[in-house]
Amino acid sequence: xxxxLFTLLTIFFAFGFSSAQEDGLKLAKNAGxxxxxxxIDPSGNAAKLGEAKEKIEQALKTPEAQALGTAWMxxxxxxxxxxxxxxxxxxxxxxxxxxxxxxALVAFDAYKKxxxxxxxxxxxxxxxxxxxxVQPYLINIGVSKYEAKEFDKAFLSFKASVESHDILKExxxxxxxxxxxxxxxxxxxxxxxxxxxxxCTDAVFFxxxxxxxxxxxxxxxxxxxxxKIQLADEAGAATVLAExxxxxxxxxxxxxxxxxxxxxxxxxxxxxxxxxxxxKQEPDNVGLxxxxxxxxxxxxxxxxxxKNNAKAGExxxxxxxxxxxxxxxxxDHLDANYSLGALYFNKAAIRTQDMNxxxxxxxxxxxxKMEVIKNEVIALFDLALPYFQKAxxxxxxxMNTLIALNEIYARKDDEVLxxxxxxxxxxxxxxxxxxxxxxxKN
Numbered sequence: 268x269x270x271x272l273f274t275l276l277t278i279f280f281a282f283g284f285s286s287a288q289e290d291g292l293k294l295a296k297n298a299g300x301x302x303x304x305x306x307i308d309p310s311g312n313a314a315k316l317g318e319a320k321e322k323i324e325q326a327l328k329t330p331e332a333q334a335l336g337t338a339w340m341x342x343x344x345x346x347x348x349x350x351x352x353x354x355x356x357x358x359x360x361x362x363x364x365x366x367x368x369x370x371a372l373v374a375f376d377a378y379k380k381x382x383x384x385x386x387x388x389x390x391x392x393x394x395x396x397x398x399x400x401v402q403p404y405l406i407n408i409g410v411s412k413y414e415a416k417e418f419d420k421a422f423l424s425f426k427a428s429v430e431s432h433d434i435l436k437e438x439x440x441x442x443x444x445x446x447x448x449x450x451x452x453x454x455x456x457x458x459x460x461x462x463x464x465x466x467c468t469d470a471v472f473f474x475x476x477x478x479x480x481x482x483x484x485x486x487x488x489x490x491x492x493x494x495k496i497q498l499a500d501e502a503g504a505a506t507v508l509a510e511x512x513x514x515x516x517x518x519x520x521x522x523x524x525x526x527x528x529x530x531x532x533x534x535x536x537x538x539x540x541x542x543x544x545x546x547k548q549e550p551d552n553v554g555l556x557x558x559x560x561x562x563x564x565x566x567x568x569x570x571x572x573x574k575n576n577a578k579a580g581e582x583x584x585x586x587x588x589x590x591x592x593x594x595x596x597x598x599d600h601l602d603a604n605y606s607l608g609a610l611y612f613n614k615a616a617i618r619t620q621d622m623n624x625x626x627x628x629x630x631x632x633x634x635x636k637m638e639v640i641k642n643e644v645i646a647l648f649d650l651a652l653p654y655f656q657k658a659x660x661x662x663x664x665x666m667n668t669l670i671a672l673n674e675i676y677a678r679k680d681d682e683v684l685x686x687x688x689x690x691x692x693x694x695x696x697x698x699x700x701x702x703x704x705x706x707x708k709n
Contacts, residue, residue: 291329295338298322302345309352316352319345336384343377343397346370350404369412369420371404375427382434395438402431403443406453409460418464425457426469451477451484458490467494478507485515492524519548526558535569538562556593557602560586564610571617586610601661605668608654612671615647648675656706663704664695 301319304312323342326332350370356363367373374397381394409424428443432450435442444450458473474491477484488511495504508528511521522545529538542559549555567582587610593603618640652675658668669692676685691701 291326291332292335294322294326294329295332295335295341298326298345299337299341302341302348305348316345316348320349334384336381336386336390339377339380339384340390340393340397343374343381343394346374346377347397347401350374350401354404365408369408369424371401371408372424372427374401375405375431379430379434391438395434395440398431398434399440399442402428402435405431406443413460418460419466422457422460422464422466422469425453425460426473429454429457429473451482455482455484455487455490458487462490462494467497470494471498485511485518485521488515489518489520489524492521517548519545522548530558535562535565551596553593553597553600553603556589556596557600557606560589560593560603560606560610563589564606568613583610583614598657599661601658601665604654604658604661605665605671608651608658608668608671611647611651611654612675615644615651618644618647645679648678651675660704660706663691663701666692666695669695 298319301315301322305315305319309316319341323338323345326338327342332338346367347370349367350365353363353365353367353370378394378397378401382391382398385391385394405424405428409421409428412418412421412424429450432442432444432453444453454473454476458470458477461467461470461473471491471494474487474494477487478491488507492504492507492511495501495507505528508521508524511518512525515521522541526538526541526545529535529541539559539562542555542562546552546555546559563582563586567579567586570576570579570582587607590603590607590610593600594607597603651671655668655671655675658665659672662668669688672688673685673692676688679685687705691705694701
């Protein structure tokens with residue numbers, strides 16, 4: 268009895284599978300018939316297009332239809348027809364919305380499937396014809412998705428446009444991207460949009476298509492470098508950047524990429540030339556003056572540690588010069604004001620350490636020596652103060668500025684400003700905000 272029941276269930280299962288198979292093929296066939304009816308009389312059989320779409324989608328949920336090139340061909344034709352219907356509506360009303368999200372992409376994917384599955388020459392030819400029809404719309408819809416900041420969707424559309432070009436060329440057909448410059452631009456923008464969509468692996472694929480052909484577009488090197496950095500391929504990134512800098516020595520984006528790479532690696536000595544070059548290209552860029560000042564500031568501190576006082580003095584003056592140049596361009600620049608104040612402040616801190624390191628000597632000469640250094644420290648604090656005050660007037664909640672002001676006024680035993688600045692600093696440390704600046708902006 269158990270054996271008979273098992274046999275009966277097996278028969279039912281086989282019958283059910285056979286029915287599902289038949290249904291999948293039948294649905295695909297009926298979808299094709301509905302589409303034909305629509306094409307014969309679009310006005311009288313308007314509902315047939317929706318019916319064709321529904322049936323082909325149901326059919327392609329079954330394995331047997333998925334293996335059938337004609338089913339995919341029907342899907343491509345259905346979505347291509349839906350797209351053409353939308354475009355016809357737009358000829359009357361340019362603002363009319365597309366009924367699908369990207370019917371051109373759906374149609375292309377279906378035609379591409381036919382192209383891969385087809386064994387008969389005419390089937391492949393039909394697929395190529397469909398791809399040729401949807402290619403320009405892949406580009407147009409990709410642009411609209413990019414403008415809407417739907418970068419992932421834009422990438423898929425642009426990627427399909429490049430793939431369609433390759434298929435069309437394999438079959439000696441005309442492509443919307445036959446112009447070499449237009450094709451190069453399309454490949455570049457496909458890589459760029461992939462990177463905007465956080466798909467750096469895909470971006471590298473398209474950037475490298477151009478990189479390997481010795482492109483004259485420096486942005487390809489910049490994009491490829493940035494993506495390789497994001498993918499933790501530092502050696503590959505360094506190679507691309509070096510080649511890009513050699514090939515396009517005046518390109519600002521590659522120059523700044525190199526500057527950032529050197530900053531990250533701490534290659535300060537190599538940075539000064541690059542920053543000077545950048546300033547020739549962007550002489551009003553205050554941030555560059557501040558960065559160059561910071562480089563010299565770090566070199567100054569390094570020379571002090573090495574007891575090279577002569578070099579330390581040179582670097583100090585170069586740091587001061589570049590911070591000052593930045594302030595000439597923009598007197599209200601927060602970082603330039605803070606950095607110049609910090610340059611004097613840190614020098615005062617070093618002299619304070621020198622004073623503390625003096626041996627106990629209460630003789631007239633010893634006390635005089637201490638007094639000289641103490642006065643020098645106060646003088647340096649006085650030089651730093653105007654820049655910190657200006658920085659506070661620009662941003663009354665900048666923590667570093669308030670810490671420096673608090674330290675200076677405490678050292679100067681200022682009974683008015685010391686507690687006032689400490690109160691403002693404590694407020695910021697506690698997560699609060701000062702409503703206005705203490706040192707009013709000039």
